[in-house]
Amino acid sequence: MNGADRSEPVSYAKQGGHGVVLSIENFSLWYGRTQALFDNTLTIERGLVTALIGPSGCGKSTLLRSLNRMNDLIDEVRISGDIRLDERSIFDPSVDVIALRKRMGMVFQKPNPFPMSIYENVIYPLKVDGVRDRRILAELGERALKGAALWDEVKDRLNESALGLSGGQQQRLCIARAIAGDPELILMDEPCSALDPIATSKIEELMNELRGHYTIVIVTHNMQQAARVSDNTAFMYLGRMIEYGDTQKFFLKPALERTEDYITGRFG
Amino acid sequence: MEAKSTATYADSMVATREVAVARHTATDLTAQGEPYLWALGGALAAGILMILGFLLMVAWNGIATFLPKPIEAVTLKSGAVIAGEPSRFEYYRPAAQELAALTPGERAEIEANNGFATRTLYRTGNYDLYHEDFRWVPGHDVSKLVRPKQMLFAERQEWGPFVGKLKSVEAPGLASPITNVNDPRFAQAHGRALARRSRIGEIERKQIGSINYYLENERLALRRAALKYGGASPQYADAKRTFAQRSAELNQQYARLAAEAQALRAEDAKDRITLTEIGGREKNLALSEIVRIYPANALTVAGRMRVYLSRWWEFLSAEPREANTEGGVLPAIFGTCAMTLLMVVFVAPLGVITALYLHEYARQGRIVSSVRISVNNLAGVPSIVYGVFGLGFFAYVLGAGIDASLYPERLPNPTFGTGGLLWASLTLALLTVPVVIVATEEALAAVPRSMREGSLACGASKWQTIRNIVLPRAMPGIMTGIILAMARGAGEVAPLMLIGVVKLAPDLPIDGFFPFVHLSRSFMHLGFHIYDVGFQSRNSEAAKPMVFVTTILLITLIAAMNALAIAVRNRLKRKFAGSQF
Numbered sequence: 001m002n003g004a005d006r007s008e009p010v011s012y013a014k015q016g017g018h019g020v021v022l023s024i025e026n027f028s029l030w031y032g033r034t035q036a037l038f039d040n041t042l043t044i045e046r047g048l049v050t051a052l053i054g055p056s057g058c059g060k061s062t063l064l065r066s067l068n069r070m071n072d073l074i075d076e077v078r079i080s081g082d083i084r085l086d087e088r089s090i091f092d093p094s095v096d097v098i099a100l101r102k103r104m105g106m107v108f109q110k111p112n113p114f115p116m117s118i119y120e121n122v123i124y125p126l127k128v129d130g131v132r133d134r135r136i137l138a139e140l141g142e143r144a145l146k147g148a149a150l151w152d153e154v155k156d157r158l159n160e161s162a163l164g165l166s167g168g169q170q171q172r173l174c175i176a177r178a179i180a181g182d183p184e185l186i187l188m189d190e191p192c193s194a195l196d197p198i199a200t201s202k203i204e205e206l207m208n209e210l211r212g213h214y215t216i217v218i219v220t221h222n223m224q225q226a227a228r229v230s231d232n233t234a235f236m237y238l239g240r241m242i243e244y245g246d247t248q249k250f251f252l253k254p255a256l257e258r259t260e261d262y263i264t265g266r267f268g
Numbered sequence: 269m270e271a272k273s274t275a276t277y278a279d280s281m282v283a284t285r286e287v288a289v290a291r292h293t294a295t296d297l298t299a300q301g302e303p304y305l306w307a308l309g310g311a312l313a314a315g316i317l318m319i320l321g322f323l324l325m326v327a328w329n330g331i332a333t334f335l336p337k338p339i340e341a342v343t344l345k346s347g348a349v350i351a352g353e354p355s356r357f358e359y360y361r362p363a364a365q366e367l368a369a370l371t372p373g374e375r376a377e378i379e380a381n382n383g384f385a386t387r388t389l390y391r392t393g394n395y396d397l398y399h400e401d402f403r404w405v406p407g408h409d410v411s412k413l414v415r416p417k418q419m420l421f422a423e424r425q426e427w428g429p430f431v432g433k434l435k436s437v438e439a440p441g442l443a444s445p446i447t448n449v450n451d452p453r454f455a456q457a458h459g460r461a462l463a464r465r466s467r468i469g470e471i472e473r474k475q476i477g478s479i480n481y482y483l484e485n486e487r488l489a490l491r492r493a494a495l496k497y498g499g500a501s502p503q504y505a506d507a508k509r510t511f512a513q514r515s516a517e518l519n520q521q522y523a524r525l526a527a528e529a530q531a532l533r534a535e536d537a538k539d540r541i542t543l544t545e546i547g548g549r550e551k552n553l554a555l556s557e558i559v560r561i562y563p564a565n566a567l568t569v570a571g572r573m574r575v576y577l578s579r580w581w582e583f584l585s586a587e588p589r590e591a592n593t594e595g596g597v598l599p600a601i602f603g604t605c606a607m608t609l610l611m612v613v614f615v616a617p618l619g620v621i622t623a624l625y626l627h628e629y630a631r632q633g634r635i636v637s638s639v640r641i642s643v644n645n646l647a648g649v650p651s652i653v654y655g656v657f658g659l660g661f662f663a664y665v666l667g668a669g670i671d672a673s674l675y676p677e678r679l680p681n682p683t684f685g686t687g688g689l690l691w692a693s694l695t696l697a698l699l700t701v702p703v704v705i706v707a708t709e710e711a712l713a714a715v716p717r718s719m720r721e722g723s724l725a726c727g728a729s730k731w732q733t734i735r736n737i738v739l740p741r742a743m744p745g746i747m748t749g750i751i752l753a754m755a756r757g758a759g760e761v762a763p764l765m766l767i768g769v770v771k772l773a774p775d776l777p778i779d780g781f782f783p784f785v786h787l788s789r790s791f792m793h794l795g796f797h798i799y800d801v802g803f804q805s806r807n808s809e810a811a812k813p814m815v816f817v818t819t820i821l822l823i824t825l826i827a828a829m830n831a832l833a834i835a836v837r838n839r840l841k842r843k844f845a846g847s848q849f
Binding site: 068070073075102105106108110112114124125127128174177178 | 632716718719722724725726727729732741
């Protein structure tokens with residue numbers, strides 16, 4: 001079975017028991033004239049870690065960025081289809097994009113701490129949300145840093161510049177910043193690709209701890225990582241969703257030959 | 269078979285490598301770029317040398333200006349005596365008539381020197397007696413040259429310097445007249461006279477000046493009432509009563525102060541000094557008329573330094589005298605700083621907000637591109653055109669409108685309807701805004717996309733992202749733009765000539781009277797001062813050194829303002845220093 005002409009992926013995702021938080025329905029995206037995503041359909045289960053894998057250029061980052069409407073920043077983007085967060089379309093004109101983004105935290109491929117102190121970085125989402133009380137800010141900031149397993153390392157130097165941290169620490173700071181506003185979803189775009197193995201394993205540990213409290217969608221080109229951390233894995237190829245399922249079953253015995261070829265490294 | 273071909277292959281590889289090695293050790297200089305390196309380095313060095321040379325020339329001519337020069341008494345062959353400071357020395361070709369009047373011996377000397385004779389320019393001073401400040405004395409015409417110890421150089425309030433000897437100083441307070449300049453009483457008497465003069469000045473300029481100011485305000489208030497309510501209304505009658513009362517009070521104060529000043533003047537006029545010029549003629553003047561007097565040939569090194577430093581201090585802190593060729597440039601320094609600061613206050617927000625809009629919010633298309641092109645073209649417009657625009661639009665249209673609605677009582681005298689501090693600053697802000705816009709756009713574009721996206725992903729709005737992340741990060745670049753704008757604006761003179769700068773301003777634009785910053789007043793400007801002193805003065809020889817000194821001052825002032833702005837920028841830069849991952 002090839003599956004190249006199917007518009008719907010083969011799907012056997014694990015249910016989390018708390019329902020679907022995000023459902024992507026026939027979502028297509030064009031950059032100008034070029035179509036990047038073709039009729040993607042996917043459901044993200046609440047409280048679980050979902051991994052998007054696929055070869056370079058298959059559109060996984062584009063799909064991820066569409067989830068919090070970061071693609072709105074690009075002028076020539078055109079979409080069709082729908083993405084629903086808790087049954088409500090995120091493209092509805094009455095939806096406030098900024099409120100939407102507050103419900104999702106995003107971690108990028110290259111750590112991007114702001115040129116401020118560590119403390120200022122972590123409480124940034126709270127400050128832009130209008131929280132002014134210093135005690136609340138300090139408390140939430142500490143909680144976020146603890147949640148990102150960074151507190152012990154930085155608690156004595158909260159006022160130093162965030163740019164002085166190592167790469168792994170900066171990425172954990174970005175994760176802390178992403179969870180500071182208590183979002184429902186955390187979107188991670190290849191968060192470990194610029195880090196060394198030890199920092200990578202620390203972040204993977206972190207993802208294990210965050211599972212359950214948050215829904216995580218992670219884009220990764222590292223299949224072993226996907227196998228280690230995720231509950232559900234989706235395979236994309238050339239802008240199409242090919243297969244989506246429970247990670248155990250996915251990596252043990254994928255349904256489609258193309259998936260198996262990719263997993264075993266025959267291409268990509 | 270195979271072994272052989274392998275051997276040959278290996279040999280050929282070695283041979284290729286040897287050739288490659290040989291080639292590497294003798295790489296063509298042109299390929300390395302050596303000639304271009306030298307050419308560019310040489311061009312940079314030439315540019316720096318030219319700037320340094322210019323600065324040195326200005327400094328050389330200007331720094332020595334205030335040093336007191338000796339006074340030479342020259343006896344000419346005709347018997348006439350000339351005394352003065354030697355200010356210039358040159359070689360020249362005498363005209364035929366002049367050669368004809370010389371003795372054969374002198375002519376032979378000139379011939380031996382390739383036809384060149386020498387001459388010295390003496391600053392003889394005493395314009396009121398000689399009707400000339402300077403005089404050329406040919407070297408061959410000199411029969412005797414001495415430097416008498418008693419010759420004095422006296423700087424006066426009017427008529428320029430006096431070169432001569434002291435005859436006597438008489439004052440009611442002196443037991444006997446002073447005849448020797450080394451007499452300790454002389455310095456005391458002079459000090460007293462100067463103190464009295466400054467007291468008179470304070471009474472007349474400050475106190476009587478403020479009474480005049482209040483009187484004028486009362487008159488304007490009355491006129492305002494007349495315009496608003498009409499001449500026959502009861503409010504006008506009230507206003508007239510108040511006016512009469514207030515002006516009576518003020519006139520009383522005026523009379524008292526005027527009497528005080530008059531008394532002081534009368535007392536002042538009694539201290540007199542008589543000086544004799546080299547030819548014997550006497551000049552009697554009030555002692556307080558002498559600003560500075562010193563024996564030019566009898567000064568010690570300390571004495572010279574004292575005169576030098578006191579002249580510098582006067583230059584920086586006093587007002588101009590003698591049609592701007594003497595005295596100080598304090599009003600010009602003040603005006604330059606005030607105008608530049610006000611210009612920065614206008615140009616910084618205007619430029620930054622425009623650039624923010626163009627870069628962040630405007631939909632990039634043909635209209636925005638044409639706006640950008642227009643802004644860049646603004647930078648190419650000749651600055652005097654800005655002056656014309658400022659005068660025509662700001663002063664004659666906007667200013668007339670403001671006058672008609674806010675200051676009708678002063679008409680037909682224009683308040684804002686003519687050049688002044690406000691319009692000059694606005695005009696120069698327009699002139700320098702392209703620099704700020706371009707620099708700001710560059711700085712905004714240099715903020716990495718990842719930082720913006722990070723902020724937006726945190727749930728910040730576009731404006732919050734700009735305010736919290738983008739602008740602080742772009743601030744060093746924006747400061748650079750503002751520094752450039754400030755440097756350019758502080759030095760522009762052409763537009764100012766039309767829109768607010770005057771040769772001599774009676775008041776400073778910022779003073780102690782409400783509203784403290786008088787935006788409608790004309791002001792003086794160092795750049796214009798240089799032009800005025802250099803080209804508009806009666807006495808270009810005397811003015812030349814002043815031009816250099818004022819140039820030094822202007823360059824120093826702009827350098828100081830730039831240094832301050834650069835220091836601020838460096839502090840901002842340090843905030844963002846740190847390892848970027």
